Amino acid sequence: MCSGQQRSRATQSREHNLSAQPIKFAVSPPDPRIATLRDEVRAFLQHARQEGLLRDSSHGWAVPDPAFSQELGRRGWIGMTWPKRYGGHERTALERHVVTEELLAAGAPVRAHWVADRQSGPLLLRFGTEHQRHTFLPEMAAGRLYFCIGMSEADSGSDLASIRTKAEKIDGGWLVNGAKIWTSNAHRVHMMILFARTGPRGESRREGVSQFLVDLKTPGITIRPILNLAGEHDFNEVVFADVFVPDAMVIGTIGNGWQQVNSELTYERSGPDRWMSSFHLLRAYLDEADVDSDVAAPVGRLVSKLWTLHHMSMSVALMMEQGITPSVEAALVKDRGTQFEREIPEVLRLLTTEAGRAEGALPSLFNDSLEYSLLHAPSYTIRGGTKEILRGIIAKSLGLR
Structure with missing residues (x-):
């Protein structure tokens, strides 16, 4: 058990860290x-x-x-x-x-x-x-x-540093072997930004990783479909078997992949697509349903959260315009945004009874959108970094870990 004095010192330390490294969002005057x-x-x-x-x-x-x-x-x-x-x-x-x-x-x-x-x-x-x-x-x-992202691998979960896909140096380029999984849209696009191990891990597993531009028509690449919960083909497993990537297709510096990926994820995590995946469902509900006094409060809460995320995301865009890399702020937007995306279908499901939906009390666009969103909502807090990873980034910036 910690003494009261020890707890006090720990509290003071946390308060010092919180005041020393606050999370800031930029504010832009009307334009x-x-x-x-x-x-x-x-x-x-x-x-x-x-x-x-x-x-x-x-x-x-x-x-x-x-x-x-x-x-x-x-x-x-x-x-x-x-x-x-x-x-x-x-x-x-x-x-x-x-x-x-x-x-x-x-x-x-x-x-x-x-x-x-x-x-x-x-x-x-x-x-x-x-x-x-x-x-x-x-x-x-x-x-x-069009591009896709070759980061995730089987058995790695959110531990990106544990990747096993390797690129070995040969004359004129690199020979890639391994596999990427959950690669969205790989069967429809032309190119992949590949994250692969090019050297030993060293003291940090984040060492020895690099990025490459890969033409998905290159011999040795196999794209295997993975059907999602809705029975749709969006995900893929992309397998590399002795795939040659020329030296000209190395992105940045060999061994600097971790730093490059982190900057890339800032763009992925802060935009409106991380809080507007379910917006069409909310819009369909407001367009087609009778919003009476019984549902005004929960719908109003959703709209207020939408407006808050709009301002948070706009402020991150302003910070990027000012030359700042807002990794922590982007993580916060993504964490809050994807929670909101999951909340919309759950709230609207509760506001519209199953019997009412079956009887066609609401037009089919809402019904179809609700079914789609409920099936896809579990993925929202996983893609682009799980909420646990994001909250770890935020906590570290505040000196809490």
Whole structure:
């Protein structure tokens, strides 16, 4: 048992750490250009709906549509913050955030180009060679080149440092052997950012890991489907058997993979896609159901949380625009956001009786969206880092571990 004096010292130490390293979110003054851009995107989406280019889906925005992605590319809404010499448009992070929010809120089918725009492109901008940037970024920004993420492995869980896929140095490049699992969209995209072990672990298991650009049509790659709980083919196991990757496809520095991955995950964890996966369900409910006094309070709580996450995520975008790498703030947004994504279908399930849904008291779009969201909700707090990993990052920053 600890004495009262020992507990007091421990409390004082925690309070000191909390005050020494607070989690901060940036605040941006109102910008009329942001409101104008938001109106522009909404007008495009309304026109796309009228022309049949955009249709309501029970899957929300998580639908690949190469034609729609290429239309966004023509409008300059992919690679928005990237330099023009690489096909980008040199817009601000806040402008990109506004476009992203509006596309997701409308359920636009952006899945095809999503990973490339969100994190693969920024990774190459930060760590890639000039050859890599000029080769890949313009095609990404045009909505024609799609990426997936080769990180997770079987038996590793959230322990990314325990990866076993190896890349061994040979003349002119690297020979890759191993397997990645739960690789979303690998059967539909062109390229993978591969995370592989290239050297001994040393004192830290985070040493000796690197990243590579891999063309998924390279001989020796086998993509095996994994059906999810809904019976859909989205996940894959990607197996590498003596796959040759040229030296020109190394990203950054050999052995620096852990630091590079951490910067990449900041982009993955802080955006609206980490708190808007169930937004289409909430929108369908509000559009189609009679929101009376009995349900106003729980629905109001959901909307207030949505608004809070909107501001938190916008502030992370502003920090990134200022050259800050907000890893902890991004982890906090992702933790809160994916909890919120799971909360929406659970709350709305309780607000609408099973009998009422079976009788068609609510239109089919809501019913279909609720079924889809309930089946997919368990994955929301796992993808992009489990809540346990995220809370560990937050606790460490506060001096609590």
